[in-house]
Amino acid sequence: MGIERLKNRFISKVITRFPSLAKRFVESYEPWKSLDVPWTPVAKPLTASTIAVVTTAGVHHRDQEPFNMTDRDGDPSFRTIDLRKPITSLMITHDYYDHADADKDINIVFPVERLKEFEQEGLIGHLADKHYGFMGHIIGRHIPTLINTTAREVARQLKNDKVDIVLLTPG
Numbered sequence: 604m605g606i607e608r609l610k611n612r613f614i615s616k617v618i619t620r621f622p623s624l625a626k627r628f629v630e631s632y633e634p635w636k637s638l639d640v641p642w643t644p645v646a647k648p649l650t651a652s653t654i655a656v657v658t659t660a661g662v663h664h665r666d667q668e669p670f671n672m673t674d675r676d677g678d679p680s681f682r683t684i685d686l687r688k689p690i691t692s693l694m695i696t697h698d699y700y701d702h703a704d705a706d707k708d709i710n711i712v713f714p715v716e717r718l719k720e721f722e723q724e725g726l727i728g729h730l731a732d733k734h735y736g737f738m739g740h741i742i743g744r745h746i747p748t749l750i751n752t753t754a755r756e757v758a759r760q761l762k763n764d765k766v767d768i769v770l771l772t773p774g
Contacts, residue, residue, distance in 0.1 A: 676744050
């Protein structure tokens, strides 16, 4: 593992242990402001809706290529997460947050087992078979790729799968 990855992991652990540092980091962050994000109201009851999860926590199947942790600008690609595979086939590749607890229980950042319980209880209509994982640290030159290519492709796939509601989860 390279020195840059070790540095990123160290910073994420320090920020986790000292919340005041995390607060200062968040306050210094400048969000991408040039987007006009459309609001789409919920069109049908939750009990009749198909739900999918899109996470920026670096979740993917163990047999998929890990997210690129060597590019300082992040990795704008995505991974399709198939719930027909066992939940134990999931892992996290992300150096920009401390995911030790999520490594023990993936539902912390990817709550599909809780959503399955909601489906069984009739609180939601259906949990989709396909969900999507991104790496949440995407900056600089990769933002246009994320906005214009990968996010659009995931949106297209969600629409094709007739997903009504997407639960977005960060890392």
